[in-house]
Amino acid sequence: MIKPTMLxxxxxxxxxxxxxxxxxxxxxxxxxxPRLEVLLLxxxxxxxxxxxxxxxxxxxxxxxxxxxxxxxxxxxPFDYLMVPDHWMALSIGRLMLVLLLLGCLLWQHRRPRxxxxxLLVGALGAEVFFGWGASLIDTPLAFLSWNLNVAVAVFVLxxxxxxxxxxxxxxxxxxxVVVYGLFFLGSPFSLSELVQYGGTFLLVGLTISPFLxxxxxxxxxxxxxxxQELTQxxxxxxxxxEQLVQKSKVLTHLANHDVMTNLPNRRCxxxxxxxxxxxxxxxxxxLSLLLIDVDNLKGINDTLGHHYGDRMICxxxxxxxxxxxxxxxxxxxxxxxxxxxxPNTDAQTCDRWCLRLTEQLASDExxxxxxxxxxxxxxxxxxxxxxxxxxxxxxxxxRADAKMYHHKRxxxxxxxxxxxxxxxxxxxDIDKVV
Numbered sequence: 001m002i003k004p005t006m007l008x009x010x011x012x013x014x015x016x017x018x019x020x021x022x023x024x025x026x027x028x029x030x031x032x033x034p035r036l037e038v039l040l041l042x043x044x045x046x047x048x049x050x051x052x053x054x055x056x057x058x059x060x061x062x063x064x065x066x067x068x069x070x071x072x073x074x075x076x077p078f079d080y081l082m083v084p085d086h087w088m089a090l091s092i093g094r095l096m097l098v099l100l101l102l103g104c105l106l107w108q109h110r111r112p113r114x115x116x117x118x119l120l121v122g123a124l125g126a127e128v129f130f131g132w133g134a135s136l137i138d139t140p141l142a143f144l145s146w147n148l149n150v151a152v153a154v155f156v157l158x159x160x161x162x163x164x165x166x167x168x169x170x171x172x173x174x175x176x177v178v179v180y181g182l183f184f185l186g187s188p189f190s191l192s193e194l195v196q197y198g199g200t201f202l203l204v205g206l207t208i209s210p211f212l213x214x215x216x217x218x219x220x221x222x223x224x225x226x227x228q229e230l231t232q233x234x235x236x237x238x239x240x241x242e243q244l245v246q247k248s249k250v251l252t253h254l255a256n257h258d259v260m261t262n263l264p265n266r267r268c269x270x271x272x273x274x275x276x277x278x279x280x281x282x283x284x285x286x287l288s289l290l291l292i293d294v295d296n297l298k299g300i301n302d303t304l305g306h307h308y309g310d311r312m313i314c315x316x317x318x319x320x321x322x323x324x325x326x327x328x329x330x331x332x333x334x335x336x337x338x339x340x341x342x343p344n345t346d347a348q349t350c351d352r353w354c355l356r357l358t359e360q361l362a363s364d365e366x367x368x369x370x371x372x373x374x375x376x377x378x379x380x381x382x383x384x385x386x387x388x389x390x391x392x393x394x395x396x397x398x399r400a401d402a403k404m405y406h407h408k409r410x411x412x413x414x415x416x417x418x419x420x421x422x423x424x425x426x427x428x429d430i431d432k433v434v
Contacts, residue, residue, distance in 0.1 A: 052231075053224035057163045058112035060220075061119050064161045065105045068126070069098050071153065082142035090136065093129050100125040116164040120172060123158065127176045130154075135183035140197050143189065147198025155205025159212035166214035173206045258332040260310060261317035269331030269339045274393055276343045280385055287383045288350035290340035291400040292316070292357075293408060295375045297336040312374055319360050323353065347382040354378050379404025 072094050079087040079094075101122045108118035130150045137143045154176070159169055180202075184194060195203075256268035264272070273289070280287040294316055301309040313336065320330040320338060329341045342350060360366065361374045381399040 052228065053221070054112045054115070056224065057220065058108050058115040061108060061115045061162050061164070062105055064158070065101050065119070065122060067161075068122075068153070069101050072097055072101075072126075075149075078145075082139070082145065083137055086136040090133055093133065097125055097129045116168055119162055119164055120168050123154075123172045124175055127154070127172065127179050131176070131179040131183040134180070135187050138188050140189075140193070144197040147202060151198065151201035151205045155202075155209040156212075159209045160216055162213075163217055163220045164213060165217055166210040169210045169213040173209060177206065261314055261332050263317050263320070263338075264329060264331035266331060266333040266339070269329060269333065269341065270393070272329050272331075273339075273341050273396075276341055277383070277393055277396070280343065280383065284385050285344045286346045286385075287396075288342040288345040288347065289381050289383070289396055289400045290338075290342070290350065290354065291379045291397070291404045292320075292338040292340065293377045293404055294336040294338075295377060295408070300372075308370070308372075311370060315366065315370055315374065316361070316376065319357065323356060323360070345382075346384075347380075350380050350382055354380055377404050377408035379407065 076087075076091055076094060079090040083090060104118040104122040107121075108115040130146075134143065134146055134150075137146055187194070189197065256264055258265050277287060279285075294312065297309050297312065300312060313332075316338065317330070317332065320340065324330055324340070324342075327343055328345075331339050331341075333339045342353070345353075357378070358376070361376055366374050379400040380403060381396060383396055
């Protein structure tokens with residue numbers, strides 16, 4: 001361990017404390033460099049992703065820009081017919097305006113959050129073209145038609161079809177007043193003629209368009225908020241529904257399965273037996289049933305403890321699962337009793353399977369796993385619809401139960417005629433009863 005030096009243990013003087021305070025203030029007012037801001041922005045890019053309402057707003061404004069481009073190009077014949085002296089200049093101006101609107105469309109496509117700025121730039125460029133084009137017209141009819149079209153497009157379609165704030169619309173209108181005033185300084189029409197030939201529509205549109213934009217924007221934001229809330233509620237409901245489905249599956253599994261062995265319980269087994277017996281009657285297929293009673297479970301519990309008895313029950317359950325086919329079912333009906341339903345299985349196949357089970361229970365592997373031998377009394381019965389008359393499930397179970405208790409009594413008689421053997425396991429210091 002390094003010992004502190006005299007310099008480290010010396011108390012801090014006033015100048016050192018002032019330097020530390022100055023460093024703390026500098027760190028507190030630290031401004032990151034532009035490069036660091038870009039790195040921080042890239043690291044937290046998810047916070048700057050466009051929201052759903054911005055994307056919807058950008059889509060609506062994009063539709064209006066596309067329609068505006070189509071409308072501007074469709075008025076090229078109007079220039080040729082109504083203003084034949086300047087139709088070439090107006091056509092070039094329309095082409096430049098279309099290029100500007102395409103640029104605004106591309107801008108807001110890449111950055112949906114900038115859709116209002118892109119729309120404002122496009123609208124200002126359109127007003128420059130409209131003011132310049134109106135100053136080139138010298139016939140009253142063409143001037144009136146021009147102003148009417150501008151009023152409908154700018155003060156009706158623009159605030160109702162697009163989504164932007166009233167402040168942007170007001171700034172657009174003020175810019176339009178300035179542009180029209182500058183271009184009309186050299187106009188051949190007097191002020192009264194300007195008002196008479198469509199100027200009234202422009203003045204009315206200048207006053208009501210900000211109000212229309214505000215109403216449209218408020219309705220859009222409220223609808224977007226409602227959609228967002230509905231989407232959030234739907235997601236919460238879907239999540240809650242998934243949780244209910246998972247809990248329902250867990251409860252259904254617990255209601256139909258034994259906790260210790262994870263085998264189906266008596267209720268599930270009886271339902272499966274009833275369904276299988278109905279199918280057997282309809283299709284005329286044999287049905288085999290086995291009742292298995294593990295021998296000497298009470299003796300194991302009393303002498304070695306319930307832990308060894310539970311291990312023995314779980315071992316029998318694992319053997320049943322290992323030996324059965326996919327379309328067969330084994331369930332635990334009680335403490336030491338099991339029920340095996342074997343659809344489409346005749347008596348000979350059932351007897352062979354029963355012999356395999358008894359051999360596995362008495363094998364050396366079972367002795368090594370548990371430390372003692374395991375035996376069971378098995379009662380089997382087979383229902384053949386082609387040979388027997390119709391009877392219910394209880395009758396089938398009673399037949400298997402009678403055979404099982406017959407084998408159990410014979411096993412008890414054999415055990416009483418010979419002395420009890422004590423088998424010692426090398427894995428434990430406990431004598432186990434067989």
